[in-house]
Amino acid sequence: MKNTKSHKTEHPPPAPVILRLINGQRKFPLHNFIFSAAFFAFGLLSGLGVGLYLSNISFTFQLSQFSISKSAAAGASPVLAVQQSTGPWHEMDDGELMWRASMVPRVSEFPFRRVPKVAFMFLTVGPLPLAPLWELFFRGGDEGLYTIYIHSLPSYVNATSDFAADSVFYGRRIPSKGKSTMVAAERRLLANALLDFSNERFILLSESCIPLYNFTTIYTHLITSTKSHVEVFDQLGPVGRGRYSPAMQPTIKPAHWRKGSQWFEMDRRLAVQVVSDRTYFPLFERLCNGSCYGDEHYLPTMVNARFGGWNSNRTLTWAEWSVRGPHPRSFWRPDVTVGFLEGLRDGGRMCGEYGRNVGGAAGGGIGVHYYHNVTGGGDGGSSSSVCFLFARKFRPHSLSRLLRFAPGVMQF
Numbered sequence: 001m002k003n004t005k006s007h008k009t010e011h012p013p014p015a016p017v018i019l020r021l022i023n024g025q026r027k028f029p030l031h032n033f034i035f036s037a038a039f040f041a042f043g044l045l046s047g048l049g050v051g052l053y054l055s056n057i058s059f060t061f062q063l064s065q066f067s068i069s070k071s072a073a074a075g076a077s078p079v080l081a082v083q084q085s086t087g088p089w090h091e092m093d094d095g096e097l098m099w100r101a102s103m104v105p106r107v108s109e110f111p112f113r114r115v116p117k118v119a120f121m122f123l124t125v126g127p128l129p130l131a132p133l134w135e136l137f138f139r140g141g142d143e144g145l146y147t148i149y150i151h152s153l154p155s156y157v158n159a160t161s162d163f164a165a166d167s168v169f170y171g172r173r174i175p176s177k178g179k180s181t182m183v184a185a186e187r188r189l190l191a192n193a194l195l196d197f198s199n200e201r202f203i204l205l206s207e208s209c210i211p212l213y214n215f216t217t218i219y220t221h222l223i224t225s226t227k228s229h230v231e232v233f234d235q236l237g238p239v240g241r242g243r244y245s246p247a248m249q250p251t252i253k254p255a256h257w258r259k260g261s262q263w264f265e266m267d268r269r270l271a272v273q274v275v276s277d278r279t280y281f282p283l284f285e286r287l288c289n290g291s292c293y294g295d296e297h298y299l300p301t302m303v304n305a306r307f308g309g310w311n312s313n314r315t316l317t318w319a320e321w322s323v324r325g326p327h328p329r330s331f332w333r334p335d336v337t338v339g340f341l342e343g344l345r346d347g348g349r350m351c352g353e354y355g356r357n358v359g360g361a362a363g364g365g366i367g368v369h370y371y372h373n374v375t376g377g378g379d380g381g382s383s384s385s386v387c388f389l390f391a392r393k394f395r396p397h398s399l400s401r402l403l404r405f406a407p408g409v410m411q412f
């Protein structure tokens with residue numbers, strides 16, 4: 001089933017001409033200049049009227065840029081639904097994107113009925129082999145309660161043609177040009193998702209992640225959670241503290257240095273801090289190279305140093321670290337059984353990850369149990385018996401079994 005949709009069809013340029021008049025002077029095509037001049041002359045002649053007219057236009061621009069109009073589906077005033085959202089595609093470079101995403105309204109009441117949404121951000125190398133499982137998951141949810149963003153490597157050849165028009169993933173790719181480090185891609189995903197003012201929680205997922213509960217359960221848990229979920233731990237030895245560079249001083253002191261899984265979940269206030277960070281990110285880009293992996297240290301270190309009180313310090317995405325080496329275990333088709341999946345959903349026990357090599361007690365030996373006491377951990381979620389909402393790493397061939405067991409075990 002070859003999909004022949006062109007790049008243009010999946011990613012229509014979001015900006016109507018009128019928007020570019022206000023917003024895109026730098027990249028302004030010459031032929032539009034005449035139109036612009038005529039428009040301006042008309043404005044001058046209109047006297048007082050022009051002020052009102054322009055303010056209307058910029059109002060429209062705000063709406064389309066931040067896709068407030070999308071929330072019309074969730075019951076917002078129809079007056080606000082001036083333009084339909086055109087999806088997450090845009091022509092902004094990272095600098096402009098981060099700047100827009102860093103904006104925070106000073107008026108805390110929204111002029112429309114804001115239904116908080118969860119942004120599911122997929123960071124992938126190429127395709128999304130478990131997409132059919134996620135389709136099933138999202139179909140069980142309310143489309144006014146989530147948004148999807150996909151960032152794949154710029155080199156991925158099928159990026160514009162791998163989802164059919166009726167897929168929840170269709171047209172949800174964001175531009176991936178610019179710096180290609182993991183951290184740059186994560187910040188880019190966050191920034192794109194922040195442009196939608198309705199997004200309240202931001203979850204980073206990979207192509208090998210699966211949901212462990214149905215949409216309703218996951219949505220409720222995240223929306224009622226009072227803390228972000230960025231894993232933060234202090235690890236002794238060369239793959240933990242050993243990756244710290246003294247050149248990071250005085251901004252990052254050795255006591256700030258932390259490690260954690262890159263698969264985070266965070267609330268809006270922390271997401272805004274991450275995209276507006278101009279202190280830690282450049283330092284990591286410059287000094288966390290070679291055998292230092294920014295995606296394992298940047299967020300844990302920054303959050304620990306500056307926003308520790310906002311964080312639960314644990315990840316919501318389960319992985320098994322019992323195998324020796326830098327990567328957690330992968331799960332193949334025969335591994336996926338009803339018992340295995342039920343075990344991952346069992347919140348009755350302490351939330352543990354086996355094999356995490358955490359500093360302190362053992363001082364660097366592999367195979368240390370790493371537990372979080374969720375009931376006593378101040379997680380703030382409504383269903384505190386839930387340890388993990390997602391799990392990885394599932395191989396593409398496990399899909400058939402996941403699809404078979406999902407309705408019975410995960411209830412979607």
Ligand SMILES: *[C@@H]1O[C@H](CO)[C@@H](O)[C@H](O)[C@H]1NC(C)=O
Nearest residue numbers: 001002003126127156157158
């Ligand atoms: C791209 O799509 C073609 C046709 O569906 C497929 O044969 C090929 O494996 C895909 N390439 C990647 C990298 O997914």
Ligand SMILES: *[C@@H]1O[C@H](CO)[C@@H](O)[C@H](O)[C@H]1NC(C)=O
Nearest residue numbers: 140213214216217410411412
């Ligand atoms: C979702 O799962 C929960 C248990 O986690 C269950 O109680 C609920 O009925 C399910 N909701 C739907 C819509 O299937």
Ligand SMILES: *[C@@H]1O[C@H](CO)[C@@H](O)[C@H](O)[C@H]1NC(C)=O
Nearest residue numbers: 247285286287288289290291
């Ligand atoms: C990392 O960056 C530092 C400072 O720019 C440089 O001196 C060092 O050679 C780099 N290391 C690697 C392995 O690239």
Ligand SMILES: *[C@@H]1O[C@H](CO)[C@@H](O)[C@H](O)[C@H]1NC(C)=O
Nearest residue numbers: 304308309311312313377378
């Ligand atoms: C998480 O760690 C920070 C320090 O980085 C600490 O201030 C905070 O209390 C911890 N959060 C929980 C829920 O234990």
Ligand SMILES: *[C@@H]1O[C@H](CO)[C@@H](O)[C@H](O)[C@H]1NC(C)=O
Nearest residue numbers: 350371372373374375376377
């Ligand atoms: C977990 O937290 C609860 C509540 O703070 C506490 O009573 C219990 O002893 C803790 N369990 C462990 C194993 O730390």
